[in-house]
Amino acid sequence: MSIQPDHRIGKNAMQLVLLEEEEHLYGEKLKEQGFQFCLGKTGSMETQKVVAAIETAAKRSGVISPDGYRETHALYHAIMEALHGVTRGQVQLGSVLRTVGLRFAVVRGKPYEAETEGEWIAIALYGTIGAPVKGSEHEAMGLGINHI
Incomplete structure (x- = not known):
């Protein structure tokens, strides 16, 4: 059940x-490896x-199906895990006077050699978090991975 080195x-x-600048080149590499993905900002x-923006992008791009519950459920859990990283474990924003400006990547594929391990989805978030005052924010990053 090992992970293929370039399929992490x-x-x-x-x-x-x-x-x-080079995201289109990297995207081509991912497509060649059988991954589906989308990028966006929120x-x-x-x-x-934030959750709605990522979910909408994933559905519109075809990374997950807009029909059914299973894929949306997997995506939701990956998003929440990624948000835990960005918000340092307290997934709260406005209620504690914080705001985020994030780029996101949603990647779907088969990271394992064994077909029985199925498909997985990963959400990466990168951007800023801080008080809703320009210049008061700092960088943050989060990653969430879930099986489909």
């Missing part, structure tokens, strides 16, 4: 979210708006 889904999601003082 979390590492691929983090690299994709951090790239800006910012808000409300956690539900």
